[in-house]
Amino acid sequence: MTGQRSDARRNYAHILAVAEAEVAAQGAHASLERIARIAGVGSATVRRHFPTRKALLEAVFEQRVHALCDRARTLCGERDSRAALVEWLRELLAYSLAARGLADVLSYQPLEDEAAQESCAAVIGAAGALLLRKAIDDHAVRADVTIDDLLVLIVGIALATENHTVPAAPADRAFQLVVAGLGAPGT
Template identity: 60%
Template sequence: MPERQRADARRNYARILAVAEQEVDAHGAAASLEQIARVAGVGSATVRRHFPTRRALLQAVSHKRIDALCERADELAGEDDARAALLDWLSDLLTYCVAARGLAAALVYDGESESVHQNSCATRIEEAGEPLLRRAVQDKAVPGDVTVSELVALIIGIVLTTEHRPDAQAAAERLFTLTVAGISPRL
């Protein structure tokens, strides 16, 4: 939100964002923009002026959570075990995405109409995870051709696949564990 906006526009933005956080927590990425406008006491056009797309709204709602994930990556960067640090961070990303309904949808980007650089949430997550992956690759704990983008895509896929299960967190953790371990028995 630009600082040069009028005071009433800044108040509207803050009120819309607060209501949107509650609605996304309750209803996920499909939260009704009209309901957000009603509860915030503004018109739908005001919501769309501040957040021209649903993605823009989800990214704004997810900003604090993304900050926390980036800080967590920084904390883990100093750990001795690079593989464990990367897996801990991916597990944290999974937990955040399951708990913060809508965060996974905010991280998804369509390679045809949008690049990762147009998706500020995805960009920040990938930048935060890059040092963790680089260290894990250097330690030969992860193949050199793996990208943070691919790892985030796996997490998003797990979250979106399990979000409607009765115990989404347990289901997501199970799929994450399978992904990390692989399905082939070790010989």
């Protein structure tokens, strides 16, 4: 965004703020045309800043994703690596339920290009992989579990429960069932 004119930076920030509110209300399928209308710009302006729905959603969730990554790094220092992993997964699920649309962003199939390396899914995956590796090394989690497995489960729980009147209870129940299956043999 550096090198842009000040009005372009203002437009970007305003469109992003409107998009955050719309995605919070409508989820990942919030209308780009409605976002443009509320922001007082043309749909071409929205598409110039965010060429795809995925690009818009990635921008909307960037701060939340970075907070989750910071949390993963903090939890890596915990003695109980399994508990740290489970706590981080619970926080990821809570974010996914509170921030409608985040699960959709995480469920996109990563592309095999450099841009995908900075996607929300790739960044979350890398952060979670650190916690998972430590738990596996400590024999606290089954060795055949991958971070992709865990993200599929969390995204699935979030998507399956996000439209419930109160999604937290069924999401927590499903999460508890998932966590029970993480144990290393003999634990």
